[in-house]
Amino acid sequence: MEQDLTETQAPELDAPSDVLSPEDYVAALVKTAKGAAGRLATLSTAVKNQALLAMADGLEAQEAELLAANEKDLEPFDSTPERKAVADRLRLTAERVRDMAAGIRDIARLPDPLGETPKMWTRPNGMQVGRMRVPIGVIGIIYEARPNVTADSAALCLKSGNVCLLRGGSEALHSNTAIAKVLSDSAEKAGVPSGAITFVDRPEREIVQLLLKQDRWIDLIIPRGGESLMKTIAEHATIPVLKHDQGVCHTYVDVDADPLVAEQICLNAKVQRPSTCNAMETLLVHQTIARTWLPHLVGRLTAAKVEVRGCPKTIQLCPEVKPAAEDDFGREFLDLILAVKVVKNMDEALEHIATFGSQHTEAIVTKDYARAMRFLREVDAGAVLVNASTRLNDGYQFGLGAEIGISTSRLHARGPMGLEELTCSKFVVLGSGQIRE
Amino acid sequence: MEQDLTETQAPELDAPSDVLSPEDYVAALVKTAKGAAGRLATLSTAVKNQALLAMADGLEAQEAELLAANEKDLEPFDSTPERKAVADRLRLTAERVRDMAAGIRDIARLPDPLGETPKMWTRPNGMQVGRMRVPIGVIGIIYEARPNVTADSAALCLKSGNVCLLRGGSEALHSNTAIAKVLSDSAEKAGVPSGAITFVDRPEREIVQLLLKQDRWIDLIIPRGGESLMKTIAEHATIPVLKHDQGVCHTYVDVDADPLVAEQICLNAKVQRPSTCNAMETLLVHQTIARTWLPHLVGRLTAAKVEVRGCPKTIQLCPEVKPAAEDDFGREFLDLILAVKVVKNMDEALEHIATFGSQHTEAIVTKDYARAMRFLREVDAGAVLVNASTRLNDGYQFGLGAEIGISTSRLHARGPMGLEELTCSKFVVLGSGQIRE
Incomplete structure (x- = not known):
């Protein structure tokens, strides 16, 4: 240089x-x-x-x-x-x-x-x-x-x-x-x-x-x-900072999820590249759909070499699953490991995300319009997705052209940072002699 | 409470x-x-x-x-x-x-x-x-x-x-x-x-x-x-800060300024409310227009009880003016005091603003299209105005509805902060089963 x-x-x-x-x-x-x-x-x-x-x-x-x-x-x-x-x-x-x-x-x-x-x-x-x-x-x-x-x-x-x-x-x-x-x-x-x-x-x-x-x-x-x-x-630092910090990302599979769509999204979110900040770390499943859907998914995850760590209800449904430790929820594994929790309803899922999420990437899988809209509105994260894999939270995938990373700060730029997020603004005024009255 | x-x-x-x-x-x-x-x-x-x-x-x-x-x-x-x-x-x-x-x-x-x-x-x-x-x-x-x-x-x-x-x-x-x-x-x-x-x-x-x-x-x-x-x-602070700091604001009166427009803008920028951060603190005048225009303006300013502190060229043109001290340039008077400098050309004005301005509010008065555009483009400040009083840099005046103040930070919000600037954003994704390939 x-x-x-x-x-x-x-x-x-x-x-x-x-x-x-x-x-x-x-x-x-x-x-x-x-x-x-x-x-x-x-x-x-x-x-x-x-x-x-x-x-x-x-x-x-x-x-x-x-x-x-x-x-x-x-x-x-x-x-x-x-x-x-x-x-x-x-x-x-x-x-x-x-x-x-x-x-x-x-x-x-x-x-x-x-x-x-x-x-x-x-x-x-x-x-x-x-x-x-x-x-x-x-x-x-x-x-x-x-x-x-x-x-x-x-x-x-x-x-x-x-x-x-x-x-x-x-x-x-x-x-x-x-x-x-x-x-x-x-x-x-x-x-x-x-x-x-x-x-x-x-x-x-x-x-x-x-x-x-x-x-x-x-x-x-x-x-x-x-x-x-x-x-x-x-x-x-005495300089403003835009952090690129960890992602503890959840997928909530709602009672009204399409089982096949939910399976594809969950497998992709966990397996496609587990070492990234937008990979799924915890799966939340509504108790009703869990009965039929979760054992099948766990089979697919296990076949893909994912170690599943479950809550007690998960283990009731899938006895082969290891029990999750308390700190497995809210943990960024960055690996082929997944924490799974069966929830009573969407309120419990939202509360879990608010408590354990890192406000990075959160997704819901549902066919229900009202719950999709509620999830979009109420979940506080850099990116909130309906019926899509958390792995899609990315500058290229979102069409920003290129990204310098995914900001976990709230101010100025939140989520993928492209060229626009590397700028600030100034007010410009085109006048013709205006003064303040 | x-x-x-x-x-x-x-x-x-x-x-x-x-x-x-x-x-x-x-x-x-x-x-x-x-x-x-x-x-x-x-x-x-x-x-x-x-x-x-x-x-x-x-x-x-x-x-x-x-x-x-x-x-x-x-x-x-x-x-x-x-x-x-x-x-x-x-x-x-x-x-x-x-x-x-x-x-x-x-x-x-x-x-x-x-x-x-x-x-x-x-x-x-x-x-x-x-x-x-x-x-x-x-x-x-x-x-x-x-x-x-x-x-x-x-x-x-x-x-x-x-x-x-x-x-x-x-x-x-x-x-x-x-x-x-x-x-x-x-x-x-x-x-x-x-x-x-x-x-x-x-x-x-x-x-x-x-x-x-x-x-x-x-x-x-x-x-x-x-x-x-x-x-x-x-x-x-370990928390992000949006500063509302001082304004050292300049008005540059170009060789091609309309004399009457320039006079009204300069009087307004200095006198209308001198205690505010967007009041003019230094006037820069092109040497050619200064000969005829500056003595008249100084008379008007003096009549409005403004104390003018001038560079040597200003004093040549207006012998009644006090000499400016070195630190009068770049100073926020917040009072009926104005530093005046005669400049050779626009380059000198831009350099002076880059050196002494606080990147708050900067204005040019000119009838020349190319210089107006160059000033807009090259001056780095929260608000850059052409043919308008610096006092107009304000949330109400800009149409933001209301303001919490004028930010002097670069990131997130720069210049007047209205309701929009009190928000951040999240990405929302409406999908139908998309996964990452």
């Missing part, structure tokens, strides 16, 4: 960056980032799209270098199964590099969200008023996931006119550094201001804590990671 | 509240507030509107009690001019009580923002997706202003389905307590859950710091007050 500091107060970065103190290093990074924000905000859509295509081409052209950097990250991982799982997520292949490039080209094809003014209205004094989409500014993204997050985040931020300040996990440092350098170099050659894609290329944990205090330079923090990261952020 | 605790963990509130420790007092308040949130969120518009009308009637019926409580707040204020200004802001009169009631009735007439789903779209798999407006939850409002803020805030929160937790300034404690009791009692009798309007009736400063840590129970903090309040909040 090239660092072209425009502010004279910033520490000199010609020396190798690892000789700077963490404080000076962070100060230099955030000033570089902020320095790019003004020019990036008004860059034309054409230039941004050319830069995105150049970034995609750059990744493909530098495939060998990216795979070599990735090898260095993979070295410490031997073949114990746990470490192998991490290595699998970390590993870059020619195909994964092509996928990253394809993802960036997709983002180039999406409409530019900036300048959009959904409506303007005329006031009695004749002035026209509207809200115009503008960039948020500098967005710090702190993540622990696969290296492709580096490419996705940089592309989404660039398209929405935001500077990104990327901090990846230390286990992927070589891969992320190499990817970020290709992206940043390619973007700059295409006319994007230096600093628009800024990568934190030092692994010290202290640096995250310093970043979280830079409210003068960073406008928003988006964390994507585990509990310990979320805790650090809650303790230290 | 009645406190009807539904959670058994909450400390007992039958004893007089001042015997509780601040920690227990705050814990009881926030649980009462949170306990009301679920039922309030789904209350019908008809019940909410009846409650608002009952609140307005209640204030008028209890006028004598409110004025008596207000007298207790006024007692410590003698007749020194400074203290008299505070007393003037604090004072309730029969007319001000009627104004509060009228404001609440206006809010009853506004459309209910909840449930609004601006659009739904159909995905290739046939499911329909949209965003529905829902309440934020529990909103803590911390303010230092006139007692009418208590009534405005309670009414706006109730209409938008949010529980409000109100903490006013200690100088208005008796008045605010009396107002909040009338509002809360009237609302409860009309069917609003107890706790929906929760007032902090103890004055200790420590209580604000405790409130700012209640992220489990409070969803949003809206502070309205001076620098020391904002500092406390920045240091202690």
Whole structure:
């Protein structure tokens, strides 16, 4: 990553960056980032799209270098199964590099969200008023996931006119550094201001804590990671945060559910990709339909290698099921495990969801109109679905084009965050001499 | 205020509240507030509107009690001019009580923002997706202003389905307590859950710091007050905050401005109500128009008792003007004082605004189309106006119906905050058996 500091107060970065103190290093990074924000905000859509295509081409052209950097990250991982799982997520292949490039080209094809003014209205004094989409500014993204997050985040931020300040996990440092350098170099050659894609290329944990205090330079923090990261952020951030936190998602199968539809939705919600935040973790079944439907479903789940943990009524109906521990309800398994509870009625289901849900994704399966509408209205979550799998709560599935993740915050953006959610607004007024009376 | 605790963990509130420790007092308040949130969120518009009308009637019926409580707040204020200004802001009169009631009735007439789903779209798999407006939850409002803020805030929160937790300034404690009791009692009798309007009736400063840590129970903090309040909040809040901070607003009079329009707009922006955050604090004038126009404007400003503080070029043109100190630029005077700077061109004006503005309200006066559009696009502020007075940046003036204030945050709500800005959204999905492939 090239660092072209425009502010004279910033520490000199010609020396190798690892000789700077963490404080000076962070100060230099955030000033570089902020320095790019003004020019990036008004860059034309054409230039941004050319830069995105150049970034995609750059990744493909530098495939060998990216795979070599990735090898260095993979070295410490031997073949114990746990470490192998991490290595699998970390590993870059020619195909994964092509996928990253394809993802960036997709983002180039999406409409530019900036300048959009959904409506303007005329006031009695004749002035026209509207809200115009503008960039948020500098967005710090702190993540622990696969290296492709580096490419996705940089592309989404660039398209929405935001500077990104990327901090990846230390286990992927070589891969992320190499990817970020290709992206940043390619973007700059295409006319994007230096600093628009800024990568934190030092692994010290202290640096995250310093970043979280830079409210003068960073406008928003988006964390994507585990509990310990979320805790650090809650303790230290003086910057607004949009959390991407855990999902404890329920499906409620109503007395009036179509049995086949309910079966397909429940299997999909649990099995299709159990390690994701929108997978079902607890199934709630109305007691009447449970008698006939639940034993059959449990058979299908077991055949799909799902470990079912049931409430006492579930076990009465399906004696082969393991009893659920108290804390299995409200737990994010992220695995082929499902807690099942038989409920007396919809009130009990709603109360269970309000108590144990994480307000991420909640679904009902029913043929009854009134109960469908009541569930939609009363359940408080980022996404509430009728007769659909919780796994569909996703930016691509919802038609947002691409997503930077699923926000579990309430304000500004809740649920999948696409390009629109990476903008804020300003009021614009077209007047002809109006004054306040 | 009645406190009807539904959670058994909450400390007992039958004893007089001042015997509780601040920690227990705050814990009881926030649980009462949170306990009301679920039922309030789904209350019908008809019940909410009846409650608002009952609140307005209640204030008028209890006028004598409110004025008596207000007298207790006024007692410590003698007749020194400074203290008299505070007393003037604090004072309730029969007319001000009627104004509060009228404001609440206006809010009853506004459309209910909840449930609004601006659009739904159909995905290739046939499911329909949209965003529905829902309440934020529990909103803590911390303010230092006139007692009418208590009534405005309670009414706006109730209409938008949010529980409000109100903490006013200690100088208005008796008045605010009396107002909040009338509002809360009237609302409860009309069917609003107890706790929906929760007032902090103890004055200790420590209580604000405790409130700012209640992220489990409070969803949003809206502070309205001076620098020391904002500092406390920045240091202690673990809850999302929408700031209502200072406005350092500029008007740029372009070379192609209509002289008469520019004069009317500048006089209005400075003089109409100089103590507000959207009043003009600095005037930027293009050097060419300045020669003829500025001396005339300075004469008009001086006649209106404005103290003008000018840059050296301003003083060349208007020798009677005082020189501006360096820190007069970027300063929020909130008074009949104006800093004036003559600029070479629009670039210099934009740079000055980017450096010294507080991103609150910025205006240009010009007849030139291209410069008007460039100003709209490039200036980063909550409201950017062409040929209109900065004083028009206001929820009522913009047609939002009513406002809880002008947000200076970037995320969620920027500029005037009406009922819509007091909501968040959830995705709703109407499916017919869709699963993820």
